[in-house]
Amino acid sequence: MKYAFSDRVKHLQSSAVRDILKVVGKGDIISFAGGLPDDDLFPIEGIKDAFDRTFKSGKQSMQYAETEGLRPLREVIIDRMGKKDIVNYSPDNVLITTGSQQAIDLFARIMLSAGDIILTEDPTYLAALQVFHSYEAKVIAVDSDDDGMIPEDLERKLKEYRPKCVYVVPTFSNPAGRVWSLERRKQLVNLVHKHKVVVFEDDPYGEIQFDRSETYTPLAALDDGTHVLYTSTFSKTAVPALRTGWIVGPYQVIRMMAQAKQANDLHSNSLSQHALYQLCCHFDLDAHIQKISDTYQGRMEAMVAFLEQANVPGLSFVKPKGGMFIWIEVDPCLNMTDLLNKAVDRGVAYVPGQPFYAGEPKKNTMRLNFTHATPEKIEKGLTLLLELIKEEMEVQAALIN
Amino acid sequence: MKYAFSDRVKHLQSSAVRDILKVVGKGDIISFAGGLPDDDLFPIEGIKDAFDRTFKSGKQSMQYAETEGLRPLREVIIDRMGKKDIVNYSPDNVLITTGSQQAIDLFARIMLSAGDIILTEDPTYLAALQVFHSYEAKVIAVDSDDDGMIPEDLERKLKEYRPKCVYVVPTFSNPAGRVWSLERRKQLVNLVHKHKVVVFEDDPYGEIQFDRSETYTPLAALDDGTHVLYTSTFSKTAVPALRTGWIVGPYQVIRMMAQAKQANDLHSNSLSQHALYQLCCHFDLDAHIQKISDTYQGRMEAMVAFLEQANVPGLSFVKPKGGMFIWIEVDPCLNMTDLLNKAVDRGVAYVPGQPFYAGEPKKNTMRLNFTHATPEKIEKGLTLLLELIKEEMEVQAALIN
CATH class of the missing domain: 3.40.640.10 (Type I PLP-dependent aspartate aminotransferase-like (Major domain))
Known part of the structure; x- marks a missing residue:
């Protein structure tokens, strides 16, 4: 049976967000993909109490x-x-x-x-x-x-x-x-x-x-x-x-x-x-928001510190003042969409920048989430990711020479 | 500011379902509109237990x-x-x-x-x-x-x-x-x-x-x-x-x-x-479904019995074998859409049949829900509704003669 879909579905594709949620589900990968809050910080007792009151x-x-x-x-x-x-x-x-x-x-x-x-x-x-x-x-x-x-x-x-x-x-x-x-x-x-x-x-x-x-x-x-x-x-x-x-x-x-x-x-x-x-x-939602913001800030600082000391040529970013993401530009010789599979093979995930562009994409970009990994995992994951980036830059340089 | 909506909104109108949910919210009206299950039958303890297990x-x-x-x-x-x-x-x-x-x-x-x-x-x-x-x-x-x-x-x-x-x-x-x-x-x-x-x-x-x-x-x-x-x-x-x-x-x-x-x-x-x-x-969901089905059957039987004994000329319906609704046809001289406001004024609500038609509507139709009212309310509400229908038939007959 060939299904006759609407014209609309031409524009519906399985998006990166969807694929991310699937990658995140797999055991050993350190994921900077997704936009997940940290479940260890969920106000479970507050929510449970709120449901009890509702019942x-x-x-x-x-x-x-x-x-x-x-x-x-x-x-x-x-x-x-x-x-x-x-x-x-x-x-x-x-x-x-x-x-x-x-x-x-x-x-x-x-x-x-x-x-x-x-x-x-x-x-x-x-x-x-x-x-x-x-x-x-x-x-x-x-x-x-x-x-x-x-x-x-x-x-x-x-x-x-x-x-x-x-x-x-x-x-x-x-x-x-x-x-x-x-x-x-x-x-x-x-x-x-x-x-x-x-x-x-x-x-x-x-x-x-x-x-x-x-x-x-x-x-x-x-x-x-x-x-x-x-x-x-x-x-x-x-x-x-x-x-x-x-x-x-x-x-x-x-x-x-x-x-x-x-x-x-x-x-x-x-x-x-x-x-x-x-x-x-x-429940004091504002105090809770303050608490998670403080924790996320600590993780963001850990990520920023690691990125700065790694000193990767061509890598740049703006330090976030809030939210859940750091946007990173790397050397223009790299295509972060192409690199994703290799990164996942090594045990680290991110979102390539390409699908976020309405206009001409910068392929040497990626989004890193800092809310869902502990500082230890951030260090381990970034080590894997930056190693890969440096190696790929060498490969690209060798191809040019 | 004049908002420039999409072509799609021409086909979006506040529907009868929506208006029904609003009518139902008002205190004293006996409503055969809506398609609400009876909240007295909700398995609240089962649901509460299920949430507790989830937490x-x-x-x-x-x-x-x-x-x-x-x-x-x-x-x-x-x-x-x-x-x-x-x-x-x-x-x-x-x-x-x-x-x-x-x-x-x-x-x-x-x-x-x-x-x-x-x-x-x-x-x-x-x-x-x-x-x-x-x-x-x-x-x-x-x-x-x-x-x-x-x-x-x-x-x-x-x-x-x-x-x-x-x-x-x-x-x-x-x-x-x-x-x-x-x-x-x-x-x-x-x-x-x-x-x-x-x-x-x-x-x-x-x-x-x-x-x-x-x-x-x-x-x-x-x-x-x-x-x-x-x-x-x-x-x-x-x-x-x-x-x-x-x-x-x-x-x-x-x-x-x-x-x-x-x-x-x-x-x-x-x-x-x-x-x-x-x-x-x-939770024994099947036993619960049996219980609510039995209760709803009792209400349906009450509604059917009342409709049959009322013996309103021109009124016909098929006795339901399940579900939540009885579909009623009344004398062709009546327009149940026009009658709704009068019915609500008297304290009873239903859904006129007209909006359920894709083709040419039969305006002398209505949908009655039997799951959300007790047999006592069914009797009281139907008394009001059938009185109105009989009166309107007399008005229509007088207009013709």
């Missing part, structure tokens, strides 16, 4: 529920976002989603017709690229540096391509570990107002911040509630398994997304929503 | 997980489906979904390009229609009677429209409460083989069977594993809030759906998957 609160938590999500949880989310100066919204502006991945997918579904254009950073979150492509949209990369999108290039492309929307991860980005400057954030918000385009601010990592003396204002806090959609998740701050994220934005857009969600899965797991509500009420 | 089993249940779903749960599902003679599949053929609604959505996403044709019964599940329309597919209704689709009309439409697929709910259908005969099931499977078309068998209600002496063979048990996709859910047998359904079918199709799911939500809530696995291992 005691009655049977209603087990029934079908509203598509928009549990209202008390939406109220808690509004309250938490208020502390980040996102203040233009009420619980009616919040939609609970099955992880923030679903928020990206529903947004694309209601926004992007085949052939529509969306602007992104380069590199950007690969599973977002996969979503945009699956709706047959065209993704155009805006030139970016370590401070964010370059406003002149953004404005030129807003004029030239007349895109439907802009997708950005401005705080501790995946994969680049980048933080946009306040100036660039303001410029982006001004430009999308000027050109009447919505911007999707993906912020799964914003709370994993290493130096708490700095403030990174979300785009949603610089907007008047009309042009920015903001999404985040409990996956990095509590646990991923509950698949509970949210999106907040203009009511008209959120309402349309809720209708799309109803067709997609009726509503997200509501027992987990009740439990997360209880967790937010009875 | 004890370790932190892995809290981490990111495979898109395809928890393998031990997929094994349990294969085992349970084996008892229904669905034997052509391994756990690799199973994809765990966020309720069976997501299975419908992912199937449509990978199968239906804009303009593609899908055949359905008439009436059929309205949220499936909503999904198909949202992918800009064209839905064609096949003539059906109480035994299922009429094979001659099905074959004619397979030839004439060359559809991508056929969608059916052959056992205790929503909304019609219909059961296909074995003969019709075999004819459908033969026809889709002959015309090389896949069929999506939606079976959320199959286990809620009243007379256990009869056997209703799923289409998936009549197929050789190549042409039938079969979906079901724990929502009606355990609890809806866990949003855990599954789909089984040819590996190539399931694999493509898994890729679509990865873009959609990465994976479904895995803590709930672990808990449902524990529930299946340590």
